Amino acid sequence: MNNCWAEPFPLSYLLDYVIPFVAIFISILSVIFSVRYNRKTLKLTEEHNRKSVEPKIYGSSDVMIYLNKEKTSIIAYNVINGGVGPAIIKSCTLKMENKEFTDIFRLLRSTEQSNKYESDNSMATILEKDHVIVPNESIRLFELYVKDILQAKRYSEMLNNISLRIEYENIYGEERFLVKDFLYQPVK
Numbered sequence: 001m002n003n004c005w006a007e008p009f010p011l012s013y014l015l016d017y018v019i020p021f022v023a024i025f026i027s028i029l030s031v032i033f034s035v036r037y038n039r040k041t042l043k044l045t046e047e048h049n050r051k052s053v054e055p056k057i058y059g060s061s062d063v064m065i066y067l068n069k070e071k072t073s074i075i076a077y078n079v080i081n082g083g084v085g086p087a088i089i090k091s092c093t094l095k096m097e098n099k100e101f102t103d104i105f106r107l108l109r110s111t112e113q114s115n116k117y118e119s120d121n122s123m124a125t126i127l128e129k130d131h132v133i134v135p136n137e138s139i140r141l142f143e144l145y146v147k148d149i150l151q152a153k154r155y156s157e158m159l160n161n162i163s164l165r166i167e168y169e170n171i172y173g174e175e176r177f178l179v180k181d182f183l184y185q186p187v188k
Helices: 011-052 104-109 149-159
Strands: 057-064 073-081 087-096 099-101 138-146 163-169 175-180
Touching: 057 149, 057 163, 057 175, 073 149, 087 104, 099 104, 104 138, 138 149
Parallel strands: none
Antiparallel strands: 057 073, 073 138, 087 099, 087 163, 163 175
């Protein structure tokens, strides 16, 4: 009698040939999946690391005009790194009437207000190339001491016409900018 049913694969054939090919196929798929997943994870980790060391430079003016003639008025401007990473300064310029200056004293010398402050107590910081401002550090860009009340008011009004531009980098070399169109807005 002729048996029309085909004989099933012998179990030894299945164990010897099919199962290794299935195992190799599954291994290749898992390698492809893990490589793609690890690349996404690596990109997310790099982005997180960049953000976790990002500097954030901002400016703050301190103007204390005393109406008492015996007290000296103080006009100052601070540069602060409020970020979580170091800021590497590339340039810092003060600009007034289309002229650029590296510090407030050079700027004042170009005006008629040049010698109206107490030069012994006043100070300025020049932020040079590659100067590093660490996180939460505050640098006093300038500090002017003025005895005359009217002169102190003139200085504070003059700050309204001075712009500041600081170019800086994070530790990855990505450029950032702080641009202030005026250093102080007098209260009217």
